[in-house]
Amino acid sequence: IFTHPYRSENALRNRFLGTLRHKLSTYIEDPGILKKFKEYLPNSN
Incomplete structure (x- = not known):
């Protein structure tokens, strides 16, 4: 099965950034x- 590497890599990075942003938002509360x-x-700043 051939998938566009850029598209899957982009989706992976977006999901990673999403979880990272979620973790940051919970950490920043402290x-x-x-x-x-x-x-x-x-x-x-």
Whole structure:
């Protein structure tokens, strides 16, 4: 079965980013984790 590699790779990345964004949103609710997160990303406001 041949599937377009770009399309499947894109879907995989979108699903990965979706779960990552969901995990981040739950982590950010914790102020301690948010503070640590900002230490890793000093450029983010």
